[in-house]
Amino acid sequence: MPDAPGPAPRRLVFSDVDETLLSGKSLFDFLDFYFAEVHGAEGTRHAAGTRSRIAALMAGGAPREAGNRAYYEAWRGERLDAVTELGTTWFAGRRGLPGFYVPAVRAALREHRDAGDHVVLVSGSLPAVVDPVAADVGARHVLCTRPEVRDGVLTGAVAGEPCIGEGKRRALRDLSTRYPDVSLSDCYGYGDHVSDLPMLTEVGHPVVVGGSPDLLAQVPGARVLPYGGPV
Template identity: 80%
Template sequence: MPDTPRRLVFSDVDETLISGKSLFDFLDFYFAARHGTDGALHAAGTRRRIAALVAGGAPREVGNRAYYEAWRGERLDVVTAWGTEWFAQRSATPGFYVPATRTALSEHREAGDRVVLVSGSFPAVVDPVAADIGACHVLCTRPEARDGILTGAVAGEPCIGEGKRRVVRELAEGYPDIDLADCYGYGDHPSDLPMLAEVGHPVVVGGSAELLAAIPGARVLPVGAVV
């Protein structure tokens, strides 16, 4: 990879690069495996709480914070290790990646672009994905830890909505020779709009009508067949 990349390529993760929702899948995976029936009930209760918040009109950022509250008291190193195991199992299953996006990001890397994953999910699950596809940067929500124990709070702001715009701009400042107007962004949900609006080449994965209405000139990538 060249020292000076041609462009930055920003990609959402859940339902853009991978077909599922990593946050909830890992929640179920971890708590059932680590804490048995009580853990499974805890994960289910967390899902219901977040669903109720969303149904009540709460911003997605609020739901994101509620998600991380569920991890209070867990050891960060253990969660990270289970994230690696989660990825090993899930990525071995056909359909884990959205093929069109994975192919597009691979082509960007071969062309000398630098791939950046931008996600409301957290390093335990995003880092293994980033390593697998050769991403250079991970911009994501980071849960707070004290003495290696997760507090249930978020360090800084969630990487959701306007948070994605902020981290994209911050990273771009470290690449003064690159103009965001020349860069690409991949997303599937209206919450990705602030990120997509920062780049000159937005790509909508799956054809969200709301995103396309906001960015009528965006390229569309189909979800496509499994890979």
């Protein structure tokens, strides 16, 4: 998704995607959807095996960055055009489902956008998934993990740094240099997990979605938004 043109923002509003703006884990949902669509039963087994490997990594105490890299390894050999096309198809089929968006966050981002703020989606998920969501909510920028591509084919590696943990902080800081008149102390950040802490501590107005005790302990006084609420 190219950065959208427009007037300078009052503020930047950074939002995590999975389990913050969206109620579920889009990257795993899309993994299952894509490989079943393209490779049938073999693809379904491949997606399930990938999930199991990542779950084992997490159970063993590996950081989310390790799980993110393992996720992208599963895409080795897939064509970028097919992944992008099916990302659009996946989103079209999910968008209208009850509970796809977290209502309180969807509404908050709409209010920010209407007030002249620029919404920025920040995610460890891939562009095929995040770009359609960004277009739907009117986000100006997407900061996400990007798979390495050679000759139109995903290599299984990540291009640059995964947008997870400290990677989110660095991506946020890099984008903010393009807005020298906007102070991060005036900006907002929305996240649900301690891996969002590096992003949330960069802004003056952190918002914890779902009320994670571990995250709230690190950002005392943060506003809390529930997973439920009006659209």
